Amino acid sequence: MPTLHGFSYSNYYNMPKHALLHKGVSFEEDLVYPSAPGYNKLNPAMKVPSFTTDAGQHLAEAAVICEYIEEAYPQKPLFPTDTFERNRVRQLMHVAELYLELPNRRLLPFGFSGTTAPEPLIEEVKAVVERGINSINALASFDPWVAGAEYTMADIYLFYVLAVADMGSASTGIDLNEKIPGLNSWRGKFAADEVAQKVAADMQANKESFFKYISG
Ligand SMILES: N[C@@H](CCC(=O)N[C@@H](CS)C(=O)NCC(=O)O)C(=O)O
Structure with a gap:
């Protein structure tokens, strides 16, 4: 197995x-x-x-x-059979990771320790996140799923990317739900799914162990 x-x-x-x-x-x-x-x-x-x-x-x-x-x-x-559409899904996965997840990840140590991130770092993160917002707005349809009618790996990627992007928003002040029309209602639809609920429950169950790990 x-x-x-x-x-x-x-x-x-x-x-x-x-x-x-x-x-x-x-x-x-x-x-x-x-x-x-x-x-x-x-x-x-x-x-x-x-x-x-x-x-x-x-x-x-x-x-x-x-x-x-x-x-x-x-x-x-979880990927379309059409070559262009399949690679469009990959593009969505990559832009979500590169321009929403990774910049905001730089702010996590400040969030976890309850300290304030330095202003120059926040400005750097905001500039990259702007690229992510523009990319998602240009590429995602949320109709009803990220890449259109079919549920794809882009839905899975964007949803879990947002877990870290949301934490960074506390420092940058960027409200992704406001900047990306359709994001919030799509997120609710994704989260209502049975699989998403199991993953979320397992995540909560691991929280105490994870914080013990990082504090060590
Ligand atoms: N590019 C990697 C990133 C994975 C990643 O950053 N994982 C985090 C946990 S969410 C990690 O292992 N962090 C430990 C570390 O950075 O030392 C991937 O796509 O798998």
Whole structure:
């Protein structure tokens, strides 16, 4: 059986987890934090998630694991068959990660420690987030899903990216729901799904353990 390694408080871990649950794939969850001894054998970059295939091979990077899941488990597809549309979904995944998740991630240590981020850092983050907002507004339809009529990996990616983007908003003051028309109602629709609710419940269940891990 394939194994997903990581922890449920991680938004990146929850992307492939959501895809596996959506497709009804049987898999094991290995609760592990990235500094665990030997974790580098699963992912040399020491980041969560990583994935072990049925054949015992290790993969890492959430987007790569998601693509593997789609190829290995084609049921309930999460990418369009049309070449252009499939790559449009990938573009949405990448812009969400690069211009909404990663800049806001730089502010997480301040949020977690209750300290104020330096103004120059906040300005840098805001400039990058502006690119993300413009990209999502240009590419996403929210009609009803991110890439249009079909529920795709872009929905899963954007939803979990927003977990970190929201935390950064406390420092930047950027209200993504206000800046991206359609975002809030789409988010409600996504979150109402049974799979999203299981992932959210597991995330909450891991919260205490995660904060103990980072405080150590
Ligand atoms: N590019 C990586 C990012 C994963 C990532 O940043 N994971 C966080 C948890 S949400 C992590 O492992 N952080 C530990 C660290 O940075 O040392 C991916 O797509 O999988």
